[in-house]
Amino acid sequence: MYNRIDLVAGQNCPLPTSALHVTVMTGRKISGPDLDVSVFLLNAQNKVSRDDDFVFYNQPVRADQGVELEPEHNRLTLHLDRTQPEVTKIALTITITDGQTKGQSFAEIQQVTVLVKDFLTGFEIAGFALDTSKNQETALILAEFYRHQDKWKLRAVGQGFIGGLQPLAEFYGVDVGEGESSPAPAPVPTTEPAPPPKLNLSKITLEKRGQSISLEKNRDGLGEILVNLNWNATPVKSAGLFGRKAEGIDLDLACLWEFQDGARGAVQALGGHFGNLRQFPFIELDQDDRSGRSVGGETLRINGSQWQEFSRVLLFAFIYEGVPNWSHVDAVITIKCKNQPDIEVRLDSHRNDQFMCAIAMLENENGQLRITKLIDYFSGHQQMDQAYGWGLNYVAGSK
Template identity: 40%
Template sequence: MGTTLVAGQNAKLSNTHLTFKLNVINAPSANLDASAILLATNGKVSSDDDFIFFNQPQHTSGALIQKDGSTFSVDLSKVPPHLEKIVFVLTVEQSLSALASGYHFRIFGDSDDFEFTGQGSGRSEKSLIVSEIYRRNGDWKVKVVDQGFTGGMAPLAEHFGVEVDASAGQGARTPSPPPKPVEKRPISLSKITLEKKGDTVSLEKKSNSFGKIHVNLNWNQGSGAVKKGLLGSLMSGNKGGIDLDLGCMYEFRDGSKGIVQALGNNFGSLDSAPYMFLDGDDRTGAVNTGESLYINGKHWNDIKRVMIFAFIYEGVPNWAQTDGRVVISTPEQPEIEIRMDATGSDQNFCVIAMLENRNGSLNIAKEVNYFAGHQVADEQYGFGFKWKVGRK
């Protein structure tokens, strides 16, 4: 057990490497999000990078990493000189009153160990500054803050110099989006976009399963452009219709592996193994909704990983012209968008995303890596298939 602090109390930290862990007690129906904000000397955010949450789990300096939904790794030796405070935030959609038994945090290192238990019952606030680590006269200290904001994430963000578009995403869960400094556009609360290669988001189950996981591949042809078959402008020099396929390589926790794709007519099945199904193969480009792959989330516990890819079956690749994007939708979860934003690639195979089972959660990572075909991608990601030439 650590040293118990009270609200408003601070304590000097001896370690530079620390773990901050936040827990709630007996609140199975509460929708919760944990996040952290690094602040400059004026107490305000200085960059989008200074907001750490599940869509942006690591600070560029390496000083702060969100390890899972409630655990942060802190390295105070890496905090940039212009940043002097790390604030830890808890957001509860229903309000803190949903935490009938309160919340608890612990911060610890080799020789530091402090904890605090806060009350939830009877409180109307929806966002809470739980604690802060701050630099004072060359020393680092931890302080219990326990300061709530009734309006939720928006007023808390504004408190730190962030402008939030409160009209976005009304009526839906808004899981701690990254703030934008006041001089930039207001943030959108309706969708999570994985901006950079390697960005990840982790989704937790809302019930006994994730339900039907929908992976949709679509594209833009540009304003006023004529669609010439599927991704017609993607292929330079191809006079006929072109053929872009959505598919996946998968691995189960028991070691079994396979592929779902139109090539070889391996469309899969949703209700039996592999519990993944490719809904048709659009060879003409006539389907405006693109191509869709479904994963049966009731069997997510059996799955280890699913690699989502797109493959140009015919033609010369020109990915830069397409603005291709994948949207991953799961019931009761925010949509996850991944754009195929690399330019100049002359490879015909793109690994778009990796879906991994991490202790039952659904972890989605942006890959957008290009290869000269299935086999080369397999060698990189280590599925270990035996390959031969295939036809539709």
């Protein structure tokens, strides 16, 4: 546990861990403002090395640098140990979109607070409350995470900046082209309007336990949520001519579900509880692949049109037959949603003395889908249930 350090502008403190959750909170809400938190990964010249080093609402993930922004929650996840050596500083900023045009400023918001927590434990490490009641600017440089003698430190800045997000990005060396401050160009006839710039990631891998991501809302909702499990059924190489043939592994995909009204249950091949996609509980297991050789593996289908009724879904896998050899089974789940990048979670951090693995938690967070990597191993259903507080009763079952 840490003793939280409360900073004032200009102060700094060491960071005891490289994995952080950073939340930006504002004071009084003003009518109609759009507040945007952004991050700049800076080199020794205090500039971005490439445009990808600008993390904002249209480009919220820089996975190779351990940076993930959740724009809708003004929340940031940092894994500072993943940053490349040329990144010497990470600047945290907040802006009011078209604030100058609308006559808005941070003076009306009165206060902005930065709270830094340990990524794994949630313990508060540091906080910085900035009084903005006299700030007439529409952009603020809130804080900086910077390298110091092979360690990382946090500096509270609290510096106002004239202009909005575009001038701030240009200040840090981003080539933004035309943006919010530019006049609208004359209409030009085209056969198809150009789409707005947006990061196009085909796959995001949650690499560490506890890492989370929230999928964006879109007009069509979540659609059908597909959770696919694939694995190698015979991962152990032959022991030679006189060796015993390796046993196959029957790995099962399953889930525990909980609704907003408190209803709880499970969908799994064990006991024949395959569920129903169109009716309660709106989750269905498509098949029981006992061989592990099916190209499609096993897939759980969740009816995204009913997601508002869900509270959480715990995805897990268990070895029904075969030796619990997780380290060689090479299992992975892939979560697919309409118009979203695929989310991949590998079953790593192996425990070869356990038969069950809690893989990921899906949570309803204000109607959005939040996915958190768990990779927690258990000896059976009851032990896993107790760990995550489901409260179900289990009896021996078979397929």
